[in-house]
Amino acid sequence: MGDTADDGLRLAIALDGTGWHPASWRVPGARARELLTAGYWVDVVREAAEGLVDLVTIEDSLGLQADGRRDPGERTDRVRGRLDAVLVASRVAPLVPHVGLVPTAVTTHTEPFHLSKAIATLDYVSEGRAGVQVQVSGREDEAELVGRRPVLPVADLFEEAADWVEVVRRLWDSWEDDAEIRDAATGRFVDRDKLHYIDFHGRFFSVRGPSITPRPPQGQPVVAALAPADVAFELVGRCADLGFVTPRTTSDIPGILAPIRAAQETAGRAAEPLPVLGDVLVVLADDARAAADRLARLDELAGEPLHSDALVFAGAPVELADLLIEWRRAGLAGARLRPATIADDLPAITRQLVPELQRRGAYRTAHPSPASWSATLRGRLGADRPANRYATAGGAR
Template structure:
C-alpha cells in the first residue's frame, strides 16, 4: 500500500477530553495545569488548541459517579493520588461554545437516571449556542454507584462478566434498551418543532403556527413523554449522536440510535473484525439510517522520537506506580508512526479516530502541531475548516423532520 496515494476522503479526527488527560499520572506533569481543571479558562484554552488543529470535535467525559479505578465497584475508591471530580460536561461544552467557531462539542450525558426531556432541551440548546456544532455522547448508565445518588430505583449490578453470564447479559441489555428509548425520546423532541414553526403573524396575533409543533407521545417501559419540547428545533435538526461500544449489545445500540460509534481495536486484525461486527449489528437492527461512522479510539503518548515517547510513558507509569492500562490501544510513539497507523486503519474502513491524549497539555499539543501536519502532508486531513455544521463536516446529511408533512408536488 502506498502512503502517497491521496485518499478520496480525509479522515476525521476527534479528541477526548477528561481532566488532565487519560494517564492516571497526567495531572502530575509540570505543564498539566492540575489546579485549574475546574476553571472555564482551562477548558477554553484546551478547546482553542484543538480548534487550532482543525479537529472535527472534542468529546467531554462525564459520569454521575466519582472516578474510580474499578468501574464495576459499588462505591468509588478512596485514592487521593489521581484526579477526582468533574464538571457537568454539557455545561463545559456550552461555556466553550461562544469562544470557538468551528470545533464540534460532544459532551457525555448518561441515560439511566436523567430525564430525556432535560437531555433533549439541553443538547438542543448546546446546538443553538454553538450554531450547529453540538453533539451527544450517549452513555448508558453503567456505574453501580449511580442509583444510590438518585434513590429512585434499584438496578441489578453490572459486572465484568456481562459477556458470559446470562443474567448479567440480560441486565446489560435492559440498560441499553432503556438507553435506546432515551435516545428515541430525545430525537423525537428535537423534531417536535418544525423549523418554520415561528411565524410572528401580527394579523392573526399568532407567534407560532401550532400545527407545526408536535406531541411525541412516547410510551416506554421506563417513561412516557408527551412533548413537544420547550426548545425549538436545533440548527442541525438532529445534533450528532455518538456512543462508545465494546461488544455486541452496545454495537446494536449504536446501530439503532447513533450516528457515530467509537470502538477500541487493538491491532489490524481486531480493527477488521470489529468493523465487521459493527456492520453485522447494523444489518440485524435494520434501522432506516445511514451507515455508522466508525471511529477507532486510541490513547496516545506522543514523543519526538519513539524512544522519547517510550521514556515519557515509562516515567508516567513510574509516577503512577503501575503500568498504564486502558480499554483502548495505547499508542506510544512519534506523530509519524501514529499517522501511519491512522492511514492504515482508514484504509480498512474507519471514518475517523478519537484520540485520548495521555496528558492533555502535552499530547493534544503534539496532535495539533505534529500529527495533523503529517496527515495533511499525506492528503488525509483538511487544511482549513469549511463553513457548516458538525453534521455536514462528518458527512451526515441534514435530516428531514419526522413530523413535517411534505406537500405532494
C-alpha cells in the same frame, strides 16, 4: 443540504480532565488548579480546533471518577470531581468556532426530556456544532447517588439507552422548522399545528412532549456512542450517528465493523452515513523510545501501569500517522485520540501529528467555510439535515 464533508480521514479528541493517564495532573503545565474554570476548557478546546479536528468529546459521569478496579473513594492521588460536560460545551461554544462539541450524557439516570433541550440549546449556541455521547452506567455508587432504582442488567441498560435516544430524537422533531411565526401584527408567535405530541410509551420512558425548545439548527444534533463490546455494537448500528470503537490491532477492525453494519441494516439505516472512529490513548514523543520513557515516568507517578479499554500508543507522531492511515484503509473513518496528558500530548497531536497527515495528503488543510453545511457537525460527518418525521407524516398531532 448541499455540500457535506469529503471522505477523508476524520479526527476527534477525547477530553477528560488533565488527560487520560491518572498521573496527568502531576506533570508540568497540567493546570490542575484550573480544572474547574471556564478558561481552562476554552483554551483546551481552542488548541484542539487549531488541529482542524472534526469534534471534541467531553467526558462526564454521575459519580466520582473510577479506575475500574478500586472504590474511587479510596484513591486520593487521582483527579476527583468534574464540571458538567453539557454546561462546559455551552460555555466554550460561542468562544471557539469550527470544532464540534459532544458532551457525555449518562442515559441510565438522566431523563431524556431534560437532555434533549440542553443539547438543542447547545446546537443553537454553537450554530449547529452540537452532539451528545450516550453512556450507560452499571455502577452501584451512581445508582445509589441518584436513588431511582437498583442497577439493571447490562442488556437492559443498553435497551434503555436506545429508548432514550429515540425519545430525544422525537423531541427534537416535535417542533417543525417553521413552527415559529413571530407575527406581531396578528399576535401569533407559533403555529400550534406545527408543535407535536411525541406520545412515546416504552418499557423505560413515557413521554408526551412536545419539547419546549424549537427544532435545533442541525434538525438532529449528532448522537455518538462508544462501543467496546458486542451489546454496544448494536446500539451504535441501531441508533447512533457516530461510533467509537476500541480495536487493539488492525486485524480487529473487520470483526468490530461487521456487527455494527449488520445492526445498522436491521434498523433500516443502511443508506445513512455512520462513521466509526477507533479510539487510541496516545503518549507522543520524538521517537518510540522517548515515548516509552514518558509512559514509564507517568506510570511511576501513578504507582501502577496504565490500564485502558483502548489501545495505548506510545511513539512518534509519524508512527501514529502510519497507524491511522492503516486503520482508515481497514474500514474505519478515522480515530478519536485520547491524550495521555493534555499539557503534552494535545499540542503534539495538533502541531505534529496533523501536519504529518497533511504532508501525506491524508487530512484537510483548513476548516470548512463557516457559511456552508459542512461547517455543522453533521455536515463534517457527511450527513445531510434530516427531514422532520412529523412534518413528513402530514403534521398529525
